[in-house]
Amino acid sequence: MNNGKINRVKDTIFKYVGILACSIGLILLAIFIGNILIDGFSRIDLDFLTSLPSRKAEKAGILTAWSGSLWIVVLTFFISVPIGVCAGIYLEEYGKKGRLTNLLEINISNLAGVPSIIYGLLGLEIFVRLSKMGSSVLAGSFTLSLLILPIIIVATREALRAVPSSIRAASYGLGASKWQTIWYQVLPASSGGILTGVILAISRAVGETAPLIVVGALAYVPFTPKGIMDEFTVLPIQIFNWVSRPQHEFSINAAAAIIILLIITFALNGIAVYFRNKWQKKLS
Amino acid sequence: MKKYKEKLIEFFLKLTALVTILTTIGIIWVLLSESISFFKEVSILEFITDKQWTPLFARKHFGIMPLISGTILTTIIALCVSLPIGLTIAIYLSEYAHIKIKKTIKPLLEILAAVPTVVYGFFALMVVTPFLQNIIPGLAGFNSLSAGIVMGIMIIPFISSLSEDALSSVPRSLRDASYGMGATRLQTSFKVMVPAASSGIVVSVILAFSRAIGETMIVAIAAGQQPRLTLNPLVPVETITAYIVQVSLGDVAHGSLEYKTIFAAGITLFVFTFILNNISYWIRKKFREEYE
Numbered sequence: 001m002n003n004g005k006i007n008r009v010k011d012t013i014f015k016y017v018g019i020l021a022c023s024i025g026l027i028l029l030a031i032f033i034g035n036i037l038i039d040g041f042s043r044i045d046l047d048f049l050t051s052l053p054s055r056k057a058e059k060a061g062i063l064t065a066w067s068g069s070l071w072i073v074v075l076t077f078f079i080s081v082p083i084g085v086c087a088g089i090y091l092e093e094y095g096k097k098g099r100l101t102n103l104l105e106i107n108i109s110n111l112a113g114v115p116s117i118i119y120g121l122l123g124l125e126i127f128v129r130l131s132k133m134g135s136s137v138l139a140g141s142f143t144l145s146l147l148i149l150p151i152i153i154v155a156t157r158e159a160l161r162a163v164p165s166s167i168r169a170a171s172y173g174l175g176a177s178k179w180q181t182i183w184y185q186v187l188p189a190s191s192g193g194i195l196t197g198v199i200l201a202i203s204r205a206v207g208e209t210a211p212l213i214v215v216g217a218l219a220y221v222p223f224t225p226k227g228i229m230d231e232f233t234v235l236p237i238q239i240f241n242w243v244s245r246p247q248h249e250f251s252i253n254a255a256a257a258i259i260i261l262l263i264i265t266f267a268l269n270g271i272a273v274y275f276r277n278k279w280q281k282k283l284s
Numbered sequence: 285m286k287k288y289k290e291k292l293i294e295f296f297l298k299l300t301a302l303v304t305i306l307t308t309i310g311i312i313w314v315l316l317s318e319s320i321s322f323f324k325e326v327s328i329l330e331f332i333t334d335k336q337w338t339p340l341f342a343r344k345h346f347g348i349m350p351l352i353s354g355t356i357l358t359t360i361i362a363l364c365v366s367l368p369i370g371l372t373i374a375i376y377l378s379e380y381a382h383i384k385i386k387k388t389i390k391p392l393l394e395i396l397a398a399v400p401t402v403v404y405g406f407f408a409l410m411v412v413t414p415f416l417q418n419i420i421p422g423l424a425g426f427n428s429l430s431a432g433i434v435m436g437i438m439i440i441p442f443i444s445s446l447s448e449d450a451l452s453s454v455p456r457s458l459r460d461a462s463y464g465m466g467a468t469r470l471q472t473s474f475k476v477m478v479p480a481a482s483s484g485i486v487v488s489v490i491l492a493f494s495r496a497i498g499e500t501m502i503v504a505i506a507a508g509q510q511p512r513l514t515l516n517p518l519v520p521v522e523t524i525t526a527y528i529v530q531v532s533l534g535d536v537a538h539g540s541l542e543y544k545t546i547f548a549a550g551i552t553l554f555v556f557t558f559i560l561n562n563i564s565y566w567i568r569k570k571f572r573e574e575y576e
Contacts, residue, residue: 004466007468007470007471008468010468010470011468011469011470011471014375014376014380014469014470014473015376015380015469017372017376018372018373018375018376018377018380018381019376021368021369021372021373021376022373022376022377022389022393024369025369025393025396025437025440025441026392026393026395026396028437029395029396029399029437031411032403032407032411035407035410035411036403036406039410082300083300083303084300086296086297086300086301087297087300087301087303087304089297090294090297090298090300090301091301094294094297094298095301103305104301104304104305106565107304107305107308108304109561109565110308110558110561110562110565111304111307111308113491113494113495113557113560113561113564114311114498114554114557114558114561115497115498115499115500115525115553115554115557116498116500117498117500117525117528117529117550117553118311118315118498118550118553118554119311120528120532121311121314121315121528121546121547121550122307122310122311122314124532125314125318126310126314129538146307149303149304149307150304153304177286177290178290179289179290179293179294203398206400207399207400207401207402207403208400209400209401209402209500209501210401210500210501210504210525210528210529213529213532213533214528214529214532214546216532236400236402236501239402239403239406240402240405240501240504240505243402243405243406243409243410243505244505251406251410254406255406255410258402258403258406261400261402261403262399262400262403265398265399265400266395266398269395269398273391
């Protein structure tokens with residue numbers, strides 16, 4: 001074989017190595033999920049969804065866990081979305097090239113890279129202790145809101161940037177002010193993109209465990225939260241609690257709870273992708 | 285009147301943007317203030333040089349090294365898994381795959397990053413460790429090997445997506461020139477495209493590194509809770525993040541030395557990730573305009 005042939009063989013080999021690399025992660029994920037389904041699927045029934053936690057594995061349920069997650073997600077949504085979207089609008093539409101904008105940009109990119117557990121330490125000190133909220137739903141929601149703020153800001157900016165400048169020009173041409181242009185033209189045109197980012201950020205918040213553990217969310221709560229100042233647990237912490245126990249029955253419970261958590265995560269991600277595709281078609 | 289309203293809105297929007305600055309100040313202030321009061325009781329020298337970390341025992345040692353070694357060990361194992369696979373995927377998608385395949389595979393791979401980390405922890409403990417114990421007889425029930433491998437799978441999309449973006453943004457002309465010289469796709473990939481996209485690829489690796497250092501639930505579940513100064517991947521270790529979780533789950537009184545240790549551990553973690561994130565930000569800024 002001459003050099004050229006050897007090179008072409010190598011080229012073909014790499015192509016298959018590439019296909020293998022692409023599939024290996026997905027195959028492993030499929031094996032994992034398959035395993036979980038086998039372990040946990042038969043454990044899921046109405047009792048599992050509506051029972052309180054218990055020392056006996058076969059009686060334990062995830063009522064407190066999912067209701068805690070729901071409280072956290074709703075509250076986090078209402079705290080983080082207005083702040084995140086407004087900050088995104090400021091940076092994209094108002095921020096002039098200058099020191100402050102530059103600082104804000106570096107800062108947001110840094111915040112996005114801060115490990116989630118550090119946000120937990122922040123929340124523990126600022127919200128739980130100094131603001132005297134205790135380990136409440138409110139403290140947990142504030143902590144997660146700060147955590148997902150960079151995601152929402154970046155997504156908002158990208159969505160605003162994608163709006164064609166002709167829309168802005170037309171609005172200004174008709175005599176609209178800057179804010180009128182943003183409120184009546186740019187925001188509606190970018191809403192699909194912003195929505196996608198918000199849903200992805202919320203999906204991240206649903207799966208977060210570490211910061212809430214640090215804030216003091218409990219592994220065992222015998223009641224569902226009735227208000228924002230109540231103590232709480234969430235689905236991922238319940239899973240963590242069950243995984244950490246040596247008895248096999250509890251790991252079956254964990255698998256069942258993971259199925260529920262994965263359904264929520266994948267559903268949110270699927271909805272986000274759907275909105276993104278729809279929005280991109282509309283824009284172009 | 286209208287102008288006044290416009291100014292007011294702009295001011296309000298500016299305030300919301302400043303929340304992000306406040307967050308950073310808050311993080312640094314919280315970590316510093318608690319750590320400073322920690323270092324009033326424990327000397328920095330002991331913190332850095334002592335080879336044991338036993339703040340929760342009767343005989344207390346405050347050497348951060350075992351936690352750092354546990355963190356670095358799991359991170360390196362994760363990178364050994366994700367770097368070759370992620371880069372191969374990036375090159376395959378940008379140089380070999382049809383555009384339609386690329387558009388399907390990329391979002392599929394990003395599912396890996398969307399799965400909650402507590403789920404990966406379950407995989408590592410319940411699936412990967414028992415499997416590896418069949419192959420490696422001496423493997424402990426908690427170990428950094430399976431935690432690292434699973435973490436590596438999780439960060440594959442960080443490396444593959446960002447590196448693929450970097451490869452795709454290299455101008456076509458470079459690729460065409462290489463093909464014109466009779467080079468194969470493989471030669472073009474490794475001798476032209478990868479060097480040309482190197483800054484973007486380096487950024488992706490640094491970000492994956494930083495992500496792995498800060499990852500918590502996988503190591504807290506599967507790597508164990510025994511701080512140990514070792515590079516042996518088969519025994520239980522404890523990472524900085526896992527230690528913070530361990531203390532948070534227990535009943536530690538506020539103001540006690542044990543309480544302050546999690547902030548001392550936290551600031552160590554924060555310094556590491558802060559440096560890595562800034563290096564990557566700097567590389568991105570510096571090399572962005574290279575081909576424009």
